[in-house]
Amino acid sequence: MPHAPCQNAPHPGLTAYNMKSMPMNRTTADNHISADYFARPTLEVARGLLGARLVRRLEDGTTLSARIVETEAYTEDDPACHGWRLRERSSDGTPLEGKGAELYGRPGTAYVYLCYGIHWLFNVVTEPEGSCGAVLVRAVEPVDGIERMRALRSDGLSDRNLTNGPGKLTQALDIDDRFHDRPLDGPALILRQGERIDDASVVSSPRIGISRAKERKWRFHMAENRYVSAR
DNA sequence: ACGAGGATGCTCT
């Protein structure tokens, strides 16, 4: 049922163009994606994170891991983004205030917020510090610790139902505001590079569940993957 | 299968 394990692959989803301009130290020896990978244009990061592994080590030592199959991009120039025009809406001078100010912070930190009063949604901050951007992780494919994910969700759920939505995956991986505004530098929660994903197997489409800037095709998902969120 | 509606809490007007 799980896909092939991670090989010594290049960065997930980088085009030849991006490979050429890629800084040298974006991963560590354990393939953990380091902060400067995220200090790039948000759309590239959203596309590039497809195939990456989201790895969660629980307090009792259990490791949960999952492969990212769906993301969305949110940028400073984007009415659907929490940080949209926050710079100009804030009073003169830093620091920025209000919901979304963290999106202007250090790339590679988590932005976790409560949606509809019930669901935690997990993002990674992008762009260089001082610029606003984030990638929402919308769906992942379980790899390790599936039974523990089922226990965290609800016994009896199918594998597909464990993590095929942004609120579901945070529940399955025990991610909440403990991780908010904290760097993803492990060991409790990290991202690792995964296999390379060809452009031919990536679909971009309008983002889900928003009311503004609906026309932008800033949602990215793996084609024909049963773990993506929408039908 | 599909759609409607409720749950639930935080931010901003």
Next chain:
DNA sequence: GAGCATCCTCGTG
């Protein structure tokens, strides 16, 4: 008081 980057259940076909 409205508006959410959602999920689940319970109706109806």
